[in-house]
Amino acid sequence: MxxxxxxxxxxxxxxxxxxxxxxxxxxxxxxxxxxxxxxxxxxxxxxxxxxxxxxxxxxxxxxxxxxxxxxxxxxxxxxxxxxxxxxxxxxxxxxxxxxxxxxxxxxxxxxxxxxxxxxxxxxxxxxxxxxxxxxxxxxxxxxxxxxxxxxxxxxxxxxxxxxxxxxxxxxxxxSTFSGTELAIRRQLMFDASTTSFEEALGVHLAACDRALRRASSGAAS
Incomplete structure (x- = not known):
């Protein structure tokens, strides 16, 4: 460490x-x-x-x-x-x-x-x-x-x-988790208790899109 x-x-x-x-x-x-x-x-x-x-x-x-x-x-x-x-x-x-x-x-x-x-x-x-x-x-x-x-x-x-x-x-x-990606999930978790499903959906979909793009980029390399 x-x-x-x-x-x-x-x-x-x-x-x-x-x-x-x-x-x-x-x-x-x-x-x-x-x-x-x-x-x-x-x-x-x-x-x-x-x-x-x-x-x-x-x-x-x-x-x-x-x-x-x-x-x-x-x-x-x-x-x-x-x-x-x-x-x-x-x-x-x-x-x-x-x-x-x-x-x-x-x-x-x-x-x-x-x-x-x-x-x-x-x-x-x-x-x-x-x-x-x-x-x-x-x-x-x-x-x-x-x-x-x-x-x-x-x-x-x-x-x-x-x-x-x-x-x-x-x-x-x-060690197996990306710090930047962890920060995004952490913020989504923090916001979940004070944000309605409808308000949260767009942000979560954006995070899903980011995850798919990262996976695609990793597979291509």
Whole structure:
């Protein structure tokens, strides 16, 4: 997996311009085709204490936008989560395609000033975890989502005692898929819950046409 890009996110650290830049830089590399079709995101740690005094909505907006960019990359984005996972780590985890967790993982929203942080991790937890009681407790009261619950709610794809082997297996599966084509399917999947059949049909037919043209081109060569 020497061609893989790797992004490491420490959830104990506060949001900063450097964190935004680090994610932006790895997105640049993935979009330039430097990833071999894969990006590995290693996440761990969760913040403690109040919100940083210098945190601004402008910085939060930049962070959320760069995570959205991560979520739409023309590459398979595989996360490996370990231990407590909150703050920046949880944000990044929930924006990935395939999520591997160690048995010690606990997902939790940061809590400060008597409330949970209302960023887009809250949105992704609610959107991806539906109306489960564990998600409601996490969103409202900051209760951690243990590894077993996270797996049952499909917030993560597998819990393992051997993250290295699990990552190698997931990367092997991902290696057979085109990053650009994966990005198209991912967007179709994202749009499916908010788009009517009639509205979606044209976009799906265009994707089918693209697939047929690619197959024809491959057969001709």
């Amino acid at each position: 020497t061609d893989d890009l790797v992004l490491r996110i420490d959830g104990t650290q506060p949001l900063s311009a450097e964190a935004v830049a680090a994610v932006g830089a790895v997105c640049d590399s993935a979009e330039d085709g430097d990833s071999g079709g894969r990006l590995i995101v290693e996440v761990t740690g969760a913040p403690e204490g109040p919100w940083p005094s210098d945190l601004t909505v402008s910085l939060v907006s930049k962070w959320e936008r760069v995570l959205r960019r991560l979520e739409r990359l023309p590459a398979t984005v595989i996360a490996v989560a370990d231990g407590e996972c909150g703050g920046l780590a949880l944000d990044a985890l929930l924006a990935t395609d395939y999520r591997i967790a160690t048995e010690s993982v606990r997902l939790r929203l940061p809590v400060g000033d008597g409330a949970t942080w209302p960023g887009m991790a809250l949105y992704r937890l609610a959107h991806q975890g539906a109306n489960a009681a564990a998600i409601r407790r996490a969103v409202l009261f900051g209760a951690p989502v243990e590894a077993g619950d996270a797996l049952a709610l499909q917030l993560i794809d597998e819990v393992t005692g051997d993250a290295t082997s699990a990552l190698a297996a997931a990367a092997e599966v991902a």
